[in-house]
Amino acid sequence: MTYEFQAFPAWRYNVDGGRVFEDQAEIDAADGDWFDTPDFVVPTSDERTALAAEAAAKGIAIDGRWGIKRIREALNVA
8 A cells, every 4th residue: 555645624823823624625625825834823012013003992891811713703793
């Protein structure tokens, strides 16, 4: 039995974490940029700053330790 590479299912990563995709079409349909390795994922402080400003405008108190994912969750709940 010889090894045969299979591209999918495959893990892909973005600023919110990682998930398994079943095919390329699913990746293409997903929001945001997805990378083969978490090493390429670099959340920008500008994005966090913008989300924090949006939360403040809506009256949502955020903790300074919160990351982008947690701030988005708070915005989605409000």
